[in-house]
Amino acid sequence: MILTIFLLVHAVLLYFIVTHRTRSKSEPPLDKGSIPWLGHALEFGRDASKFLNRMKQKHGDIFTVRAAGRYVTVLLDPHSGSSACGSHITRPSKKKAMTKKHFAGTNLAALDSTMSRHLEALLKADTPPNQTHWKDQGLFDFSYSVLFKAGYLTLFGEEQNNNRSDPTSVYEEFKKFDGLLSKLAKGTLKSEEKRTAHRVQQRLWELLAPAGLAEDSGSSPWLQGYRRLLQEEGVDEDTQRKALLMQLWATQGNVGPAAFWLLGFLLTNPEALMAVKSEFSRISEMETSETPLIDGPVNTPVFDSALEESLRLTAAPFITREVVQEKTLHMADGQEYLLRKGDRVCLFPFNSPQMDPEIHNEPQKYKYNRFLNEDGSTKRDFYKGGRKLKYYTMPWGAGTNGCVGKQFAINTIRKFVYLVLTNYDLELCDPSAQMPEVDASRYGFGMLQPEGDLLIRYKQRKTC
Numbered sequence: 001m002i003l004t005i006f007l008l009v010h011a012v013l014l015y016f017i018v019t020h021r022t023r024s025k026s027e028p029p030l031d032k033g034s035i036p037w038l039g040h041a042l043e044f045g046r047d048a049s050k051f052l053n054r055m056k057q058k059h060g061d062i063f064t065v066r067a068a069g070r071y072v073t074v075l076l077d078p079h080s081g082s083s084a085c086g087s088h089i090t091r092p093s094k095k096k097a098m099t100k101k102h103f104a105g106t107n108l109a110a111l112d113s114t115m116s117r118h119l120e121a122l123l124k125a126d127t128p129p130n131q132t133h134w135k136d137q138g139l140f141d142f143s144y145s146v147l148f149k150a151g152y153l154t155l156f157g158e159e160q161n162n163n164r165s166d167p168t169s170v171y172e173e174f175k176k177f178d179g180l181l182s183k184l185a186k187g188t189l190k191s192e193e194k195r196t197a198h199r200v201q202q203r204l205w206e207l208l209a210p211a212g213l214a215e216d217s218g219s220s221p222w223l224q225g226y227r228r229l230l231q232e233e234g235v236d237e238d239t240q241r242k243a244l245l246m247q248l249w250a251t252q253g254n255v256g257p258a259a260f261w262l263l264g265f266l267l268t269n270p271e272a273l274m275a276v277k278s279e280f281s282r283i284s285e286m287e288t289s290e291t292p293l294i295d296g297p298v299n300t301p302v303f304d305s306a307l308e309e310s311l312r313l314t315a316a317p318f319i320t321r322e323v324v325q326e327k328t329l330h331m332a333d334g335q336e337y338l339l340r341k342g343d344r345v346c347l348f349p350f351n352s353p354q355m356d357p358e359i360h361n362e363p364q365k366y367k368y369n370r371f372l373n374e375d376g377s378t379k380r381d382f383y384k385g386g387r388k389l390k391y392y393t394m395p396w397g398a399g400t401n402g403c404v405g406k407q408f409a410i411n412t413i414r415k416f417v418y419l420v421l422t423n424y425d426l427e428l429c430d431p432s433a434q435m436p437e438v439d440a441s442r443y444g445f446g447m448l449q450p451e452g453d454l455l456i457r458y459k460q461r462k463t464c
């Protein structure tokens with residue numbers, strides 16, 4: 001009896017500790033959900049976009065929710081987003097500065113050229129020029145595998161390395177890891193999946209172990225610099241391998257899916273496909289030298305708009321920042337809110353600005369020229385509530401922590417789409433096929449992925 005009472009008292013105390021947080025008047029509305037500790041974690045994890053829309057209806061543009069014991073302040077006002085990326089919210093990092101240097105200027109040009117070489121070689125190996133029959137494949141599978149392998153070879157290592165991990169094996173393991181990633185992050189893996197995730201991570205850590213170690217490893221100067229920094233900081237071997245896997249995901253997890261959505265939208269929108277193809281053919285007709293114009297700083301406003309529009313519809317990262325010291329957040333409407341040290345601030349630009357009907361007319365529709373002015377120049381003027389927006393789409397994040405690889409990713413996708421549309425006959429297996437639905441469990445994890453795939457067939461054109 002005494003034991004029962006003792007346990008009961010402890011349970012009540014524990015419940016109180018984990019649920020006790022009250023809102024002060026200066027803080028955003030607080031919604032803890034009805035489940036102790038877990039709070040809104042389940043609904044958040046199932047379909048974050050839907051959940052955050054529901055919370056917005058209830059509380060407005062800013063609110064704090066509890067999810068798995070953590071308090072997250074969500075900010076959905078696109079006019080106020082940039083104030084959440086300031087210096088009280090994030091820490092500067094040496095690695096970030098080093099990475100930035102490697103993905104800019106002449107270093108970027110060198111990476112672009114290595115990437116081009118790998119893309120051309122992988123595509124040629126996939127369909128030899130004398131092959132006359134069509135090859136059938138899922139577009140997601142095709143885009144992800146080619147871009148992953150080319151990106152892996154460019155950044156993590158290539159020829160002359162005896163320890164080299166073959167990109168196909170790394171890709172096979174990576175796909176399994178990527179498939180379990182959202183459940184892994186949410187802590188909702190079933191026991192069999194837990195075992196698989198453990199096995200796959202171990203395997204990837206082994207495969208990545210030599211990357212960036214020796215100068216002749218074929219790894220990019222960026223990866224060598226990254227590895228050197230980890231060593232200088234005294235990071236142990238095990239943690240280094242784990243960090244490499246995170247870098248593999250950051251650098252390779254989004255480009256393939258982004259290229260898939262773009263090619264998919266083009267193939268299912270003939271007018272868009274024609275517009276991009278004619279911009280590309282004008283460029284290929286101007287080709288005079290050995291170095292293809294598309295590898296240089298050539299102007300491609302139609303392609304840029306088609307890609308921006310595709311990313312608007314399918315890039316859905318959480319932009320999260322840790323509150324490193326107490327901070328007052330100034331909203332664009334003049335309201336002020338206090339943010340607590342140790343909490344997290346989260347922006348979800350997918351819901352707004354990207355899918356906001358007040359900013360983008362018919363937001364569910366793919367309009368390849370949404371980001372073009374009538375004179376063909378890039379359109380940058382978008383408004384909400386009569387005020388011009390600084391961020392009208394945010395696939396790359398924002399502020400000091402924004403995507404470091406943005407330009408490299410754009411150049412890579414442009415080269416890939418150019419090669420595929422210029423050198424290949426590519427079509428849908430079913431001409432009336434529609435784009436697949438998105439996998440709603442991946443909201444928050446960067447580029448969305450499809451439920452299923454879009455079947456295509458392709459063969460190399462005789463002329464190349």
Ligand code: HEM
Nearest residue numbers: 250251254255258317395396397398401402403404405409
């Ligand atoms: C379509 C492709 C890509 C998309 C949509 C994308 C998007 C993003 C986003 C949203 C972030 C977080 C930004 C923030 O918190 O504000 C990020 C971070 C980052 N991205 Fe990208 N990215 C892409 C491709 C790449 C590529 C190709 C590279 C490098 C080769 C790269 C390197 C990074 C790195 C190093 C970070 C920072 C990770 C960290 O320090 O936490 N990304 N990216």
